[in-house]
Amino acid sequence: MQRYACSRLLSRWGFKAKWPNVVLIGPLKRRWFGQPASQTHPHLIAEGEITPGLTVKEFHSRRCSLVRSALKTFQGVKSTEHHLFIFPSATTSFMTNDIPYTFRQNTDFLYLCGFQEADSLLIIKANSDSVITGDHESILFVPRKDAAKELWDGPRSGADGATVLTGVDAAFNSNEIEKYLQHYNKDHKNYVIWYNHAQPVHAVFNNRIVGLLMHDKRHKCVENTMNLMHRLRVFKSAAEISLMQQSVDIAAGAFIDVMKFSKPMINEAQIWAKMDFECRMRGAEFLAYPPVVAGGPRANIIHYITNNQVVKDGEMVLMDAGCELHGYTSDLTRTWPVSGCFTEPQRKLYNATLHVQEECIKLCTQAYSLDEIFTHMLHLLAEELLVLGIIPPETPPAQQINLTRKYCPHHVSHYLGMDVHDTSSVSRSMKLQPNMVVTVEPGIYIPSDDYSVASKYRGIGIRIEDNILVTGSDPINMSVTCPKHAEEIEELMSK
Ligand SMILES: [Mn+2]
Structure with a gap:
């Protein structure tokens, strides 16, 4: 658990109330997540893995590689100290009223965090010092726990479960994305947005991202993540x-x-x-x-x-x-x-x-x-x-x-x-x-x-x-x- 990083981030935004949920490791062990986990599916997933065969450590090192290779292209440019990476998940598509197609998670999103739920979003924050280490802060936004919805569609991990599952630094409900992006945009100037704006994978999130960030010219530039991701993914571990x-x-x-x-x-x-x-x-x-x-x-x-x-x-x-x-x-x-x-x-x-x-x-x-x-x-x-x-x-x-x-x-x-x-x-x-x-x-x-x-x-x-x-x-x-x-x-x- 990245307790320190998480609480620091929470207090900065004034979200103190949710912290007690995150430390409830005991009860989490006995509950269901929105995807198989070592706690619930030990026959499929070993301890330390997010998806079968792939560890928390491997996902973390993928994010570090992404940050390193992205920042290399901006090395030496002083005004681009801050970098904000945005990766939305897939959403559910419907073949007709209430009847969904088989859900398949967006590939880049899955590659970077292993989280399987629809309508989620991964943020990776880094600054120019990370060009060697790839150090970053990773934040997941996920569908909120909702007893009525879960009765029909099965359990959701929720923000606390998502942190335990994936080892990201923090997780929040997806309805907090706007607030987060607004804060980030207010606090930073001349930052780089890394986002595949050319082929948006999630229409609703794309509208929010474009509306909140892209139209406000506090950022220096928008860089497409596609080539970067493909260059990483082409080499298999x-x-x-x-x-x-x-x-x-x-x-x-x-x-x-x-x-x-x-x-x-x-x-x-x-x-x-x-x-x-x-x-x-x-x-x-x-x-x-x-x-x-x-x-x-x-x-x-x-x-x-x-x-x-x-x-x-x-x-x-x-x-x-x-x-x-x-x-x-x-x-x-x-x-x-x-x-x-x-x-x-x-x-x-x-x-x-x-x-x-x-x-x-x-x-x-x-x-x-x-x-x-x-x-x-x-x-x-x-x-x-x-x-x-x-x-x-x-x-x-x-x-x-x-x-x-x-x-x-x-x-x-x-x-x-x-x-x-x-x-x-x-x-x-x-x-x-x-x-x-x-x-x-x-x-x-x-x-x-x-x-x-x-x-x-x-x-x-x-x-x-x-x-x-x-x-x-x-x-x-x-x-x-x-x-x-x-x-x-x-x-x-x-x-
Ligand atoms: Mn073929």
């Missing part, structure tokens, strides 16, 4: 890599059961349901995105998520699916014959894709950027398509690459982490570095109506995707347990 490995293992195990389960005349919806079931049964919270379950020629629609057709004997299924475990995602794709046996044209296209994929995985080292691996993928695929006769032999080299882009219209990779398309503001032209996790996912898609290609190949779409950990030496394929060689898949499906 040991604990994060372990969580990502668990997420990948769950998805890989589920894929095996889904392949075994599939048979001719199965509906794509049933394959989707099986994947969802197997991931949840293994402990995942939910699928990380609406999966692509595309039978036959529907595999040529890259983001096909309708998933409601029958897969006929002789067709393949392309499934792009992954799950989310304690905030970390997996993202795998496999393509397999629904009957359990590849036809010869399918096998040829499949092995071509697989060969390119395996070569691209080897390139996931510090010597390459994702864009460079993409360029290699295009050249490797072009060679394969020439051998298969899909690209005519007389095609000039530049035209070969253009044609290859037609048959594989997407990139080969993206960063992976808490978000599926993780840290999207980190350039893919940057060389890979250890502790980044990336996907490798080449594909070949031959449209049903492409009469320039032999009829046996038309309507076939294939993608193979693994999740790769970049290290100081060889890349590690985190999804190596998910079968992908044609013979392995046939063997698996014959059982």
Whole structure:
């Protein structure tokens, strides 16, 4: 407990009355929070952890890293002594009256404090002395305890519970945000506001922040936190890599059961349901995105998520699916014959894709950027398509690459982490570095109506995707347990 810092802050604002709640550690141990905690869910969360596998200490050091890297950009500028970081949480979205969509916490907010409740807000206060240490004060604003609301929606942590859960320096009810910001603005001049104003995640809080701070020119400037956060999040800690490995293992195990389960005349919806079931049964919270379950020629629609057709004997299924475990995602794709046996044209296209994929995985080292691996993928695929006769032999080299882009219209990779398309503001032209996790996912898609290609190949779409950990030496394929060689898949499906 940061008792001193907290009481100092409280008295400065004249909020003395709430302090006695904060020290009631005993009763807190026996009550429910708004999220699993070591006190209530010891099977899930160890002492000292905020979310499974991630400690109070790790969250604190993330905030220190944020402060250090932000302040570095302002080093030596005297008038920017004070820095105010603002991170709102997500809010609940409704599909119709009273019916909420599954809640997912905002990624940056979750990364910095691990608090799971909607309509919360994290403030981080620092001054220019913190450029080396990252020292800061962290303050959470959370939904207030409300017996009537909690009767319907379950327990809330409240301000006192939030402090105990997350180890922030202080927490208050979210209806006190305005008062806090007004005080801060009055007490400081020429401070820097760090806030993602370009993509506000919480409309109500955004209006307050903009209304109270942005229009009053006491601040020196407003800096977007997006690039800063993505640069931090792109590098995974040991604990994060372990969580990502668990997420990948769950998805890989589920894929095996889904392949075994599939048979001719199965509906794509049933394959989707099986994947969802197997991931949840293994402990995942939910699928990380609406999966692509595309039978036959529907595999040529890259983001096909309708998933409601029958897969006929002789067709393949392309499934792009992954799950989310304690905030970390997996993202795998496999393509397999629904009957359990590849036809010869399918096998040829499949092995071509697989060969390119395996070569691209080897390139996931510090010597390459994702864009460079993409360029290699295009050249490797072009060679394969020439051998298969899909690209005519007389095609000039530049035209070969253009044609290859037609048959594989997407990139080969993206960063992976808490978000599926993780840290999207980190350039893919940057060389890979250890502790980044990336996907490798080449594909070949031959449209049903492409009469320039032999009829046996038309309507076939294939993608193979693994999740790769970049290290100081060889890349590690985190999804190596998910079968992908044609013979392995046939063997698996014959059982
Ligand atoms: Mn992907």
